Amino acid sequence: MAGYSSAAPPTPWSRGLAEPQIDGSAYVHAFSNVIGDVWIGENVLIAPGTSIRADEGAPFHIGSSTNIQDGVVIHGLEQGRVLGDDQKEYSVWVGRDSSLTHKALIHGPAYVGDECFIGFRSTVFNARVGHGCIVMMHALIQDVEIPPGKYVPSGAIITSQQQADRLPDVRQEDKDFAHHVVGINEALLAGYHCARSSACINPIRAGLSQTFQGSTPGTHGLEESINGTTNTMNNGYGLSPALISQVRSLLAQGYRIGTEHATPRRFKTSSWESCAPIESKNEGQVLSALSGCLQEHQGEYVRLLGIDVQARRRVLEVLIQRPDGKPTSLSTRGTVSVAAPSASNGHRSSTAGTSNGGGSLADQVRGLLQQGCRITTEHADKRRFKTSSWQVGAVIESSNFNQVMAALDSAMQQYSGEYVRLIAVDPLAKRRVAEVLIHRPDGKPVATTAASKGSTYSSNGASNGASNGASSNGYGGGSVSGLSGETANQVRGWLGQGYRISAEYADKRRFKTGSWQTHGTLEGRGDQVLGSISTVLSTHSGNYVRLVGVDPQAKRRVGQVIIQRP
Structure with a gap:
């Protein structure tokens, strides 16, 4: 289909009236222009507002699966x-599986290789960009050859070959x-x-109409339908309460939701494919899209993604469906904790947390x-x-479960007078994905609960060092005076991701105009911050009070929640 x-x-230089050659599997949006001797390969996507004009320099080549x-x-x-x-000679050559992103300019003579990424508003002119190159936003590449x-x-402004040769290699x-x-x-x-x-x-529209028939579109109606009471769209793959809670938590932190699927063969090689993107931030629409994705890809693996749009990174990946029907992370252990911020995408996330704030050490x-x-483990005296x-x-x-548990037990006994924490490391990405306090010298509750009776592992050391708690970072558990359990878990989640917590307050007049006053940053570790919140509430008992999560590296707010109303 072409626009x-x-x-x-x-x-004077082109009298052949050459016409575009567009593969039938490609999509050229109606609001785009393709003129002249342009060859467009299989599965190419050309979005609205694009101009591809081979009316002066020609011909152009656009390889398969490029967007x-x-x-x-x-x-x-x-x-x-x-x-x-x-x-053969071309005015512009764009290889396969490449992305030319919003408002990029490729001006011939120009060559862009396979699997390249050209960022927003970047320009390539009279240059070659080798296979597998990543060009980020607002860059200029002119009169040079970028090595693969x-x-x-x-x-960046790359206009000399010396600059091009000194560029760093692309990271994974x-x-x-x-x-x-x-x-x-x-x-x-x-x-x-x-x-x-x-x-x-038409079948999709009919399915959506059936989904919401007789109920108010929104979270409540969806929770009923996706738990199998009214919605026939799920066909037994209803969204669990834990999954709904996870989605709600991600949306509350400003993250976007995505999904990917893989056949058993692709799953073995980690070759995931994206489901239709979920652009909405509305909880009901997101849950509906998740339900549709699960239905569409029955018989495949499906995983949920939490995406930080501003940082262009994934903050969470969690499996929510298996083709063999076995339980997944969320259906058996509750809400998955969002891992600490990472600069990469596609990295694993910790499943140490649960909807109640923690699972048994054995489960984690x-x-x-x-x-x-x-x-592995780390220890520290007071x-x-x-x-x-x-x-x-x-x-x-x-990597044997029983041997690892025995080693953890040994560590807690060896350092019984110190703090001990469990460290989980992703060996491929070479980074930590979880840090969990499992033992304190004072015997106070820590992150995990004792090993369950059904576990193949049992140890007095583990039981003594891992009694009831709520946080995957040792921030204590249970309720905090003046705070709901949900708010306390929100605070623990922010702290676990390395964010700072600050408090703001406003009287009724200031609240109406959004003129909040700053109480200040709440310093300390988990229990200390939660204790400080109680002090803030008592200090400003007649005011509105809200908590703000702040990313200290990006210097931006990641979320805010009102915890008191006068």
């Missing part, structure tokens, strides 16, 4: 050519991000084709081992604990 396409206009996003301009000078991968696999940072997380964008646009491609087909779109270890994490100067304990080489 506006036409032959090149007759000019060209809104506002991109591709043009070429009459003079100057590049050598394509087929050893190089990273061009945002705002950059590749993951670029591939993720391609996956999203493959889903968009399928969606645009579906929207044009009554055979495809088992979940982490199932994700391929390595387990003085070192205050300054977070942890010391590394014995390395646990084994």
